[in-house]
Amino acid sequence: MKIIDTHFRPSAVAGVRLFEVRHVLDEARGHLSVIDFQEVLPFQPQRCFITYSIPSNQTRGEHAHKECAQFLLSVSGHCHVKVDDGTRQEEFLLDRPTLGLYVPPWVWASEYRHSHDSALMVFASHPYDAGDYIRSYPEFVSQAARRRAKPSLHA
């Protein structure tokens, strides 16, 4: 039996972090991943959703949030996630139930190339609010640039 503790590494994209969450590997009895919300997440989740049976040619996400932060973890199979803060991009492969991606607001995220058995779990800091979404990429880039230019307005 092997216990690996939670640790993370930052990304080139503003505020994004890739977590290895605490997990217990036990070939005889089976494996266990643990997410202690207060310890791992910079927010208290209000909601969780799971996407599954996503055709491999489909892209999900393709939006940013103004306030809602998210934490993504692939519980089965794998998928790719691209994050983008308007100036820098980074791509991650989420391929195991121990690897979580924290995506803060004001980061554009897309999920794609899902394996046939992919199930992606997403924790969200806010209840669903259609008004919190930015669904146009040019609009996101433009608004993100304005935020960077005048950060004091968005403190």
Next chain:
Amino acid sequence: MKIIDTHFRPSAVAGVRLFEVRHVLDEARGHLSVIDFQEVLPFQPQRCFITYSIPSNQTRGEHAHKECAQFLLSVSGHCHVKVDDGTRQEEFLLDRPTLGLYVPPWVWASEYRHSHDSALMVFASHPYDAGDYIRSYPEFVSQAARRRAKPSLHA
């Protein structure tokens, strides 16, 4: 596209409920299950854990909690769950990411016959506390009987 709203049915076992959580079935784009914690859960989750790669001959769980409530959802594959309040038992097959089982404290629960691709997600109402577990079944039956006999002591 088909949207199914959250609904649940009670169990014969005290306080246990089986939920069909809100989900969107979309063959073209992929499916989505949503758990709005405040709406679905009788608690605010503090923690989540995922069990996976459980050999089919292994049984997990086999304990009750004194305070911690849990919500189980099979995100991949399937497993069986038996719940027991000390007098009545019921068995459930959790076989899809839309079917959640609420297990209150003072219910003994065991998970077994996991499929090779099973990933079971469990939300917990409390942080981990070794002192909250009852791991002896005879002790559980005895304590649960005392609680039923003198419910006023445990209000």
